[in-house]
Amino acid sequence: MQLNKDLYIIGIGPGNLSDISRRAYQVLNEVDVIVGYKKYIECIKELIGEDQQLYSSGMRKEVERVEKAVELAAEGKKVALISSGDAGVYGMAGPAFELIEKNDISITVEVIAGITAANAAAAVLGAPLMHDYAVISLSDILTPWEQIKKRLKAAAEADFITTLYNPRSSKRKTQLKEAKKIFLKHRSPDTPVGIVRSVGRDGEEIMITTLVEMPLEKVDMLTTVIIGNSNTYISDDKIITPRGYKI
Amino acid sequence: MQLNKDLYIIGIGPGNLSDISRRAYQVLNEVDVIVGYKKYIECIKELIGEDQQLYSSGMRKEVERVEKAVELAAEGKKVALISSGDAGVYGMAGPAFELIEKNDISITVEVIAGITAANAAAAVLGAPLMHDYAVISLSDILTPWEQIKKRLKAAAEADFITTLYNPRSSKRKTQLKEAKKIFLKHRSPDTPVGIVRSVGRDGEEIMITTLVEMPLEKVDMLTTVIIGNSNTYISDDKIITPRGYKI
Numbered sequence: 001m002q003l004n005k006d007l008y009i010i011g012i013g014p015g016n017l018s019d020i021s022r023r024a025y026q027v028l029n030e031v032d033v034i035v036g037y038k039k040y041i042e043c044i045k046e047l048i049g050e051d052q053q054l055y056s057s058g059m060r061k062e063v064e065r066v067e068k069a070v071e072l073a074a075e076g077k078k079v080a081l082i083s084s085g086d087a088g089v090y091g092m093a094g095p096a097f098e099l100i101e102k103n104d105i106s107i108t109v110e111v112i113a114g115i116t117a118a119n120a121a122a123a124v125l126g127a128p129l130m131h132d133y134a135v136i137s138l139s140d141i142l143t144p145w146e147q148i149k150k151r152l153k154a155a156a157e158a159d160f161i162t163t164l165y166n167p168r169s170s171k172r173k174t175q176l177k178e179a180k181k182i183f184l185k186h187r188s189p190d191t192p193v194g195i196v197r198s199v200g201r202d203g204e205e206i207m208i209t210t211l212v213e214m215p216l217e218k219v220d221m222l223t224t225v226i227i228g229n230s231n232t233y234i235s236d237d238k239i240i241t242p243r244g245y246k247i
Numbered sequence: 248m249q250l251n252k253d254l255y256i257i258g259i260g261p262g263n264l265s266d267i268s269r270r271a272y273q274v275l276n277e278v279d280v281i282v283g284y285k286k287y288i289e290c291i292k293e294l295i296g297e298d299q300q301l302y303s304s305g306m307r308k309e310v311e312r313v314e315k316a317v318e319l320a321a322e323g324k325k326v327a328l329i330s331s332g333d334a335g336v337y338g339m340a341g342p343a344f345e346l347i348e349k350n351d352i353s354i355t356v357e358v359i360a361g362i363t364a365a366n367a368a369a370a371v372l373g374a375p376l377m378h379d380y381a382v383i384s385l386s387d388i389l390t391p392w393e394q395i396k397k398r399l400k401a402a403a404e405a406d407f408i409t410t411l412y413n414p415r416s417s418k419r420k421t422q423l424k425e426a427k428k429i430f431l432k433h434r435s436p437d438t439p440v441g442i443v444r445s446v447g448r449d450g451e452e453i454m455i456t457t458l459v460e461m462p463l464e465k466v467d468m469l470t471t472v473i474i475g476n477s478n479t480y481i482s483d484d485k486i487i488t489p490r491g492y493k494i
Contacts, residue, residue, distance in 0.1 A: 011366075013268065019360065022272060023265035063492050086362075086376075088369040094377035094490045101482040102494060111370040113266065113362045115333075119258075122335040123358040129333075130341035131390070132398050134381045134407060142491030143378070147406070151379050154405030158398045160381060235348040243341045244389030245310050247349060 001026055006107040007073040009093045011086035011114020014200030015043040019120065024112045028080055035069040036082035037061075043084070043201070053077075066095045073107045086116035090137055090165060117199060118163040121224040124206055125194035126238030128226045132160055138175040139166035145175070152179050156186040161232065161241060164225040168216065176216050176225070183211055183227055192228040192239045195219060208239055248273055253354040254320040256340045258333035258361020261447030262290040266367065271359045275327055282316040283329035284308075290331070290448070300324075313342045320354045333363035337384055337412060364446060365410040368471040371453055372441035373485030375473045379407055385422040386413035392422070399426050403433040408479065408488060411472040415463065423463050423472070430458055430474055439475040439486045442466060455486055 008027050013019040020028075028034060028047055038056040041048075048054065055068050069081040069092075083091030093111050100107065122129040134155040140148060155162045162183075168176040183191070189212030197205040197220070207218060211227060219225060232241040255274050260266040267275075275281060275294055285303040288295075295301065302315050316328040316339075330338030340358050347354065369376040381402040387395060402409045409430070415423040430438070436459035444452040444467070454465060458474060466472060479488040 018270035019268050021266050021268055025269060063494060086366045088366060088374055088376045093374035095492045095494055097374045097485055097487045098494045113366045113370040115360045115362055116366060119333045119335060119360045119363060123360040127335050127340035127344045129335050132383045136379045151405045154401040158401030238344055240344045242345060245342045247310060247342055247345045
C-alpha cells in the first residue's frame with residue numbers, strides 16, 4: 001500500500017486489534033511514526049514494528065500530541081495520530097485540523113473512522129441504539145456545565161436514546177448524579193440503562209439496570225452509559241429498542 | 248477462528264472492504280450463510296467464498312431477512328446477518344433480537360459493531376462531529392413525523408451537531424425541507440452543513456455548504472447530512488467543530 005497522505009488521524013475503535021478497521025490496521029503497519037496517548041498505544045502494541053517510531057504522552061496532553069504529529073508530518077514523515085474509538089468523536093481530529101488551519105500548515109491529512117464507544121457498547125448490550133440517539137459528554141473541563149445540562153434536558157424531553165461519554169471520574173462525581181435526576185424528570189424510573197466498562201478490552205464489564213437503580217459508584221472514566229428511550233425494554237440479558245417493525 | 252455463536256449480526260461499515268472491522272471480515276469469511284439486502288451483499292462480494300450460501304432480498308424486506316437468518320441459525324448453520332454501517336443503528340440488530348425474544352428461540356447471538364454513516368461521513372468532511380451530537384432518521388415510515396419533528400426541534404434548540412439519516416427519497420421530499428426550516432429558527436443561516444453521498448463507495452460525493460444554502464435536491468437516500476453546532480466553522484475544504492482546547 002502506497003501511503004499518499006502525510007498525516008493519518010486514526011480511530012482505533014474500542015481498543016483491541018479485531019474491532020479496528022482493516023484500513024486503520026494497514027496504515028498503522030506502514031507509517032513511520034505513531035503518536036498517541038500511552039494507554040492507546042498499549043492497545044495496539046502487537047502491530048507496531050521495530051522500525052516504527054513512537055511518540056506517546058499522558059492524559060491532558062492532547063494539544064502537545066497534535067503539535068508533535070503535525071510537526072513530524074511537516075518534516076516529511078508519514079505519521080499516524082491515534083484516538084480510541086473514532087478520532088472524530090471527542091478525539092484528535094478536531095484539534096489537529098484546528099492547529100493545521102490556524103498555523104496554515106501545508107500537509108495532507110486523512111481521517112480514518114473507527115468504531116466509537118456508543119456503537120461498541122451498544123453491540124455488547126443487544127440493540128439499545130436502534131432509534132434516534134444523542135451522544136453527550138459529561139466532562140465539564142472544556143464545556144460549561146450549564147450547556148451540558150441543557151443538552152441532557154433536551155435529550156431527555158425529546159425521548160432520545162442517550163449515550164453518556166466521560167460520565168464520572170474520581171474528581172467529577174456530581175455530573176452523572178445530576179444527569180440521572182434530569183432523566184428521571186422526563187422518563188420512567190424503569191427505563192433500561194446499560195453500563196459498559198472497558199468495552200472490547202480485557203476486563204470488560206457489562207451491567208444492565210434501570211434509570212432509578214443505576215449505581216453511580218460503578219461508573220468511571222472507562223465506562224459508557226446508554227439510557228434507553230420510552231420504548232426500550234430488557235429481555236433476558238439484552239437491551240432492545242424497537243425500530244417499529246411489525247414482528 | 249472457531250465460530251462459537253450461531254448468529255452474527257454484522258455492521259459492514261460504509262460499504263467497502265477496507266472500512267470493515269477485522270473481526271467482521273474474519274467472521275464473514277467463515278460463516279456458512281450470509282443474509283442481507285442485495286446491495287450490501289454486492290459491497291462485500293469479493294470476500295464471499297464458493298462454499299458459502301447467500302440469501303439476499305430487496306428493500307422493505309428486513310423482517311423477512313431476519314426470519315430467514317434466525318431460522319437458518321436455529322437449524323444449526325453459522326449465519327451472518329449484515330447491515331450497512333452499524334447493525335445496531337437503524338439496522339438489523341433490533342428486529343433480530345425482537346424476533347428471537349418474542350418467539351423464545353434458543354440461539355446464541357453476537358453483534359459485531361461497524362462504522363455507522365455519521366462517523367464515516369464525518370471523517371471525509373474533516374471534524375464536524377467533535378462535540379455532543381444527535382442522530383435522527385427523517386424516515387417517517389416507522390416513526391410518526393410529529394415525533395421526529397419534536398426531536399429535530401430539541402436538537403436544534405440545544406445546539407447539538409445533528410446527523411440526518413434517510414434524509415430524502417423520491418417519495419419523501421418534504422421532511423428535509425421542514426428539518427431545514429426548524430434548524431433555521433434556532434441556528435444561524437451560515438451554520439456549516441456537510442452532505443456526503445455514497446460515503447466510502449464508488450462515486451462518493453462530498454459537498455460543504457451552509458444551512459440556508461443546503462440544496463435539497465442534491466440529497467437522496469444514499470446521502471448523510473451533518474449540520475454543525477453554533478461553533479462549527481468551515482476552513483478550506485473542511486468542516487471543523489472546536490472541542491474547546493486552547494490551540
